[in-house]
Amino acid sequence: MRAIVCEQIDQLRLVEQEEPVLQPGTAVVRIRRIGICGTDLHAYKGNQPFFSYPRVLGHELAGIVEQADDPAGNIRPGDQVSIIPYMHCGVCIACRYGKTNCCTAMQVLGVHIDGGMREKIVVPVTHLLVVSGLTLDQAAVLEPLSIGAHAVRRSELREGETVLVIGSGPIGLGVMAFAKHRGARVIAMDIQEERLAFCRKWARVDETVNALQGAKERLAELTDGEFPTVVFDATGNARSMTDAFGLVAHGGKLVYVGLVKADLTFNDPEFHKREMTLMGSRNATIEDFAAVQEALRSGSIDVDSFITHRSSFSEMISRYDSWLRPESKVIKAMVEL
Template sequence: MQAFQVRAAHDYHLAEIELPQAAPGEVLVRVAFAGICGSDMHIIHGDNAFVRFPRITGHEFAGIVEAVGDGVDDVAIGERVCIDPVINCGECYPCRIGRPNVCTALEVIGVHRNGGFEEQVSVPAGNVHRLPEGLGLDAAALVEPYTIAANVLERMQPLPDDRLMIFGAGVIGLTILQVAKAQGIDDITVSDVIDTRLETARELGATRTINGRHEDLEAVVAEMTGGEGMPLIADAACVPALLPQILRLASPAGRIGLLGFNPTPSDLVQLEVIKKELTIVGSRLNNRKFPEVIELMASQRLDPLALVSHRLPLAEMPGAIDMLDHHPEKARKVLIRIGT
């Protein structure tokens, strides 16, 4: 069968591989759609310290159950499903306190083991989520990025009437925008330096947008909040150099959610943190957010297909990678069609 395989940094191709089998406790899924994520690009660029090559990437995908392994009795052949990529041990400290997404033995489908950019993939049965009627496999392939948004918002603990500011109007910033609106946050500001992204944010319901390249971000926020600052700030731009400004923009008792995996050090002014008693939280992957996001999609409170700029067959994936590398402004979410 065909798969998109990364053999080493900057070395990727379409490959013919052996058909996997459903191992005991696992489910074989015939992949229908898979989304290209920024973390897939990090793997291709050699910027992911956790991956081991060669690797079939892809952690955003949905499909149909093709076979089940021994010991699996709660998933049936033919069911439509999407896959939570987080695999945890269930025994370490994070797992014991209900934080399996930072398990000390964490594995991620598409990073530590082969993922969804192949025609069929075997995954643990516990990571499979059935899809309700009416939720298409294309939309379901995008459940995972929305769980990233749901996770960071939970980590930030929004209160009624809190204002939210989102740095970055890429795919993750837009998913945070949509999930926040679905959860009842009404006042949402989105900042970016690309006007077309800000236009999309407005189309998806941002209260206001700010182009930080052309406007004085701190002055605008001070004016709109009466000098109080922002109670909630989600950093979906993931640029370490922005942290000092984010601290200045936060209100006293504000909460800041960080999503970036960039190893570059950030300047952290302790005075800003202490005088405002800020809460700064990291957010990694998702902590059992698939049921919540599936329900939001099924009830049409989220519009995942609004993020899709390209639908391409698996055979065109190398070209899609080239486009995302050299012309990222032309794309939002690229969805790869693998099967039906």
């Protein structure tokens, strides 16, 4: 069985591995689609927290069940599935309160344990979603879109609120799409005009702001000096995440969706003056996956234009470096098997 291993920084290698063996309560899934995530790219460049080498990357996964041992009978051979890659313990304080997305012993496929950048993988049946009504592409992007849906749900965003989403990568775009779905007025911020144009076209945002061109003044103008009541930062950039504190309305919320391998500081008097709420948003839960499935089935999210680059499994290593270059204009790269 073929697999691609990130052996160290800037090094991917195609290797042969043994076929996975079915265990009680698991299924063997033949991988058909692998979405390339910012986490995969950061790990490749040595910028991913909680990561060690060597590692099989890949956690945005869709495939077909080949073998299954499911006592409940929900997962059967031949099922088309999406994989929930967050392996939670089920007994810690977070899991007991339904926050399986931030389990104290979290093991994420492709980060803490080997992921799905291989021809087959064995997964607990509890972490498989039968998605027969979706395409393989839709099933593979279910996970990154669920991260955006989770951030919006966590923010308790209300219809009519003005929100700012900083960063227009796949996660930021997902946040924009689900904020719009909730009836918010959405402002997108990025440093690239082409990215902002994509936000207008794909996520149907109401306004865009170039972060390098008087962003704070422009936001004040767009909000009558009040600023957005919810700000989502999906950049994973320490400077952006720090500056975001100054872009939140009094009584508003700042939600960190992106993750940076650094310490962050903020001005406490400004924080208290605004009585701001600071939130972290990590991964997603089964409720978020269900919400995204519904949105995909309704046709309200266009996956075809979301996926901008494609590769076969055998060609992926040769194309990987190019996806890191800004001039490649990658939104979402998809590997096909």
